């Protein structure tokens with residue numbers, strides 16, 4: 001039987017057991033909202049007001065004429081924009097929670113220490129049973145970290161690195177102030193940003209302007225032996241440029257969490273490169289509790305007629 005009287009939130013990434021837990025969480029907070037799985041045939045498309053999705057099938061979102069908000073299951077929305085039939089006027093919200101920021105700050109701080117203490121070289125020495133007492137590495141307090149993207153996550157990462165004794169500078173499109181962080185902005189700010197980045201952290205969103213931005217010319221401006229951490233999106237980093245920079249020593253190590261194709265193909269040279277550590281897009285995976293809280297906040301704001309937080313700007317592309 002089809003249900004039309006109740007507003008529905010459709011979710012496309014939960015197991016049955018997880019959905020049951022979400023229903024309990026929502027039932028005491030928004031008792032009139034129905035939660036349903038993506039493929040639940042009993043849901044009337046006319047009742048669907050909200051969807052919470054990861055990589056929805058193309059064309060699917062256009063089936064819901066009363067859709068009010070598309071909630072992305074991730075901070076980026078590139079996995080939704082691939083749908084050419086996407087309804088043009090429905091707001092899309094990004095999933096960035098306090099846990100997202102805390103986990104990202106943990107990951108990047110760990111990665112900075114790994115590069116400062118030369119972990120890629122130490123792992124190679126261990127693989128070859130080579131005692132490497134010379135691999136002492138440097139000091140956090142003598143390392144300048146540059147963060148590409150000073151948004152929600154870049155700012156949280158900057159604050160954590162400062163608290164750990166690193167010196168931190170950042171680059172963004174428009175001027176902003178983060179206490180303790182030297183700021184560089186726009187095209188003219190990029191070179192001075194790069195030349196002082198002993199470790200460069202990429203936390204830019206995936207846009208037409210940022211795709212391929214980390215190329216030969218970009219890497220050539222880093223100090224000799226710089227470290228790279230990519231937690232933004234894979235398409236921003238040219239792998240051919242990175243491999244060249246690693247092989248000629250311009251870059252000493254890279255810790256990569258995101259890739260143009262995920263999973264990273266088995267034959268990709270990055271898997272086995274001695275200077276590279278690969279993680280499987282796990283830098284900032286958050287708990288279901290954090291996701292449910294975020295979804296609740298967005299839906300409550302929409303129902304109250306308030307401005308939605310974290311709306312993707314279709315003009316800026318992030």
Ligand code: NDP
Nearest residue numbers: 075076149150151152153172173174205209231232283284
């Ligand atoms: P925000 O939108 O809050 O911040 C984006 C920042 O990038 C802003 O400072 C913005 O500048 C800057 N920026 C955008 N375009 C340009 C440009 N062309 N030139 C210079 N600066 C630019 O995003 P978040 O911090 O929330 O997230 C950043 C990205 O992190 C996400 O888009 C996602 O791709 C990635 N991510 C990765 C995860 C992982 O697990 N690996 C998890 C979560 C997110 P301005 O301040 O001037 O607008």
